[in-house]
Amino acid sequence: MLGEATTSWQAKRREGTRQEILSAAWAVARQHGLAALTLREVAARVGMRAPSLYSHFDSKHAIYDAMFEQAWSEYEELARESDATVPAEPRAALRYLAWRFFDFSVADLARHQLMNVRTIPDFTPSAGSYAPAVRVLDALHVRLAAIGITDGADIDLFVALVGGLIDHQWANDPGGTRWARLIDRAVDMYADALHLPRSDISSSDESATDQEER
Amino acid sequence: MLGEATTSWQAKRREGTRQEILSAAWAVARQHGLAALTLREVAARVGMRAPSLYSHFDSKHAIYDAMFEQAWSEYEELARESDATVPAEPRAALRYLAWRFFDFSVADLARHQLMNVRTIPDFTPSAGSYAPAVRVLDALHVRLAAIGITDGADIDLFVALVGGLIDHQWANDPGGTRWARLIDRAVDMYADALHLPRSDISSSDESATDQEER
DNA sequence: GTCTATACACCGATAGAC
DNA sequence: GTCTATCGGTGTATAGAC
Numbered sequence A, B: 001m002l003g004e005a006t007t008s009w010q011a012k013r014r015e016g017t018r019q020e021i022l023s024a025a026w027a028v029a030r031q032h033g034l035a036a037l038t039l040r041e042v043a044a045r046v047g048m049r050a051p052s053l054y055s056h057f058d059s060k061h062a063i064y065d066a067m068f069e070q071a072w073s074e075y076e077e078l079a080r081e082s083d084a085t086v087p088a089e090p091r092a093a094l095r096y097l098a099w100r101f102f103d104f105s106v107a108d109l110a111r112h113q114l115m116n117v118r119t120i121p122d123f124t125p126s127a128g129s130y131a132p133a134v135r136v137l138d139a140l141h142v143r144l145a146a147i148g149i150t151d152g153a154d155i156d157l158f159v160a161l162v163g164g165l166i167d168h169q170w171a172n173d174p175g176g177t178r179w180a181r182l183i184d185r186a187v188d189m190y191a192d193a194l195h196l197p198r199s200d201i202s203s204s205d206e207s208a209t210d211q212e213e214r
Numbered sequence C: 001g002t003c004t005a006t007a008c009a010c011c012g013a014t015a016g017a018c
Numbered sequence D: 001g002t003c004t005a006t007c008g009g010t011g012t013a014t015a016g017a018c
Helices: A006-032 A041-047 A051-056 A061-085 A092-106 A109-116 A127-146 A153-170 A180-193 B008-032 B041-047 B050-055 B062-084 B090-106 B108-116 B127-147 B152-173 B180-193
Strands: none
Touching: A006 A041, A006 A061, A041 A051, A061 A092, A061 A109, A092 A109, A092 A127, A092 A153, A092 B108, A109 A153, A109 B127, A127 A153, A127 B108, A127 B127, A153 A180, A153 B152, A153 B180, A180 B152, A180 B180, B008 B041, B008 B062, B008 B108, B041 B050, B062 B090, B062 B108, B062 B127, B090 B108, B090 B127, B090 B152, B108 B152, B127 B152, B152 B180
16 A cells, blocks of 8 residues: 555665674674673664664664574575585584584684573573574484484484584684594594494595695 | 781681672672672672772672682582592593583582683683682593593593583573483493493493482 | 772663654 | 663772771
């Protein structure tokens, strides 16, 4: 009907400034730390005053919430893109999955803290923002099932193993490779425990992932 | 000499109020969350106004710093006390060490966040407060060496493994046992990877630790 | 030395004018 | 939608009472 409250291009413009705000928020978080994010600085970067942000987000937590969804969507996309590249051989596949998540988590501290560590005092992601994270975990279940890993406890163990390496890499050797170097060993150890078939072609095949200087 | 600035009982009294403040701080942290700790509330609990705390601590971070030291000293003491109880058999010893730290970390969220997670934005423990943590790690090195584990990478892997289980227990199943139930399996997997001798006495010996309903 | 009162700069959030 | 003004909260610096 005529006189509709919001036209299509108005909605698009609104979404545009929303993205601008989020983009500014990421920049601040990466520069000053996730917890040091302030509405006043975010607003300044998009040429606004702090209270104006409340026209686009209900609260500061709502901004964190949208960032949380973006971060997991980002990984979901990366996982989907590299999906065809996952090796078929079980152990190589596990190594690939471990490295993929490790590299992603180690590349951006603010993002990692938001996704995997409870850094923000009272923040809990909403159900909607949690959806991409759930889909990523579902996709992992499918991938592991293809390898023959279907037991929930086995999956939990794999997740905890990789997560532990990531956390300690950030906590004790940020920017280094001290814990990254343990990934292949950790995955092999895990694969042995699950009695996954050995690919005894030779000892020089290494992992099928594309790491450079490790 | 006479007219000394601080007498012995004055120093003792000073240390007493310091402990009172720290005790109040722990209570607030456990009740409202570690990051939600405010000087005004801590002060109120010891019958002071907020600025008065600055006679005893240089800053809020200094309080966190003292709490950090207390937390690790607490574990150091527990480790020392139970030192004689650590089984001699390598795999049982590993299980014992894993359970000991897991249980300690899972018992108190605020304490765990302070010790192992970087929850407070700008806080970094001072060298002095870090000392007990270093001693705990040194003691772990000694313990593992007695089992035959001396390689730094092996130790890192063990630490990351147990830490990963703790973090995921808190993050995804606080108060539950979903990740606790994986400890023995994880330790066995680790022990196998290191080719630790199997204690093939029987299959009913279980771990030598004193868990109840696991 | 120990504590208080006061003040300051900053924060997230709200109300209301335009 | 965006502004200004403001509120109640924070950590913390300082001056001064005792």
